[in-house]
Amino acid sequence: MIFKQPRCIMLYISCYKARCCIRHSWAALPRKVQNLVRQVNDVFTLTTERLLMRHFHILDIEPMYRVFGDADVMRYGDGVQTKEWVQDWLHTCLEKYYQTWGFGPYAVTERMSRSVIGYCGLFYFPDVNGQPEIEIGYRLAKSAWGQGYATESARAVRDFAFATLGIKRLIAMIDPSNVASIKVAEKIGMQYDREVIFDGYTHPDLVYAINS
Numbered sequence: 001m002i003f004k005q006p007r008c009i010m011l012y013i014s015c016y017k018a019r020c021c022i023r024h025s026w027a028a029l030p031r032k033v034q035n036l037v038r039q040v041n042d043v044f045t046l047t048t049e050r051l052l053m054r055h056f057h058i059l060d061i062e063p064m065y066r067v068f069g070d071a072d073v074m075r076y077g078d079g080v081q082t083k084e085w086v087q088d089w090l091h092t093c094l095e096k097y098y099q100t101w102g103f104g105p106y107a108v109t110e111r112m113s114r115s116v117i118g119y120c121g122l123f124y125f126p127d128v129n130g131q132p133e134i135e136i137g138y139r140l141a142k143s144a145w146g147q148g149y150a151t152e153s154a155r156a157v158r159d160f161a162f163a164t165l166g167i168k169r170l171i172a173m174i175d176p177s178n179v180a181s182i183k184v185a186e187k188i189g190m191q192y193d194r195e196v197i198f199d200g201y202t203h204p205d206l207v208y209a210i211n212s
């Protein structure tokens with residue numbers, strides 16, 4: 001079963017002064033908006049022993065900026081990003097991934113504190129070495145490193161993709177120097193498949209893959 005937000009709630013939150021709301025604290029938002037956000041988050045959840053994964057919402061800009069704005073976290077990505085970039089990324093999650101594909105990146109939160117510590121989820125690529133692929137991707141705040149959270153969340157998303165969404169194959173595209181991400185891929189059963197290089201790359205990424 002693919003879990004989706006009620007479209008009326010989705011549109012309300014996306015349109016309710018979306019560009020302004022994210023600049024204010026949770027407490028400053030109207031209670032109606034707070035309640036709607038909670039309803040959206042209740043629609044989709046994946047839980048593990050220590051983590052809860054849910055859809056992103058527009059109020060997640062601050063914790064995600066601590067991810068995308070950290071040079072160490074973004075070392076093997078596209079570099080440090082601005083708050084405006086994070087805002088656009090969140091809107092892409094809300095308006096493209098979840099609504100178009102029925103999946104996307106999910107906010108990874110600690111179950112006890114409900115603090116957002118990063119993302120783990122599914123990304124559609126139309127052309128990876130000539131064929132469409134779905135990637136499992138993960139990126140966590142530096143404060144969450146070294147605790148097994150990446151493996152725990154990736155394993156849950158893998159199981160959800162295979163058992164619930166009916167996806168037959170997942171890949172992970174990883175910089176050859178990113179030893180930590182390679183270890184996560186291997187721990188969830190992925191094996192080296194091939195290399196891939198995209199326009200603008202100076203070297204190929206490694207493709208790890210797993211079939212259901």
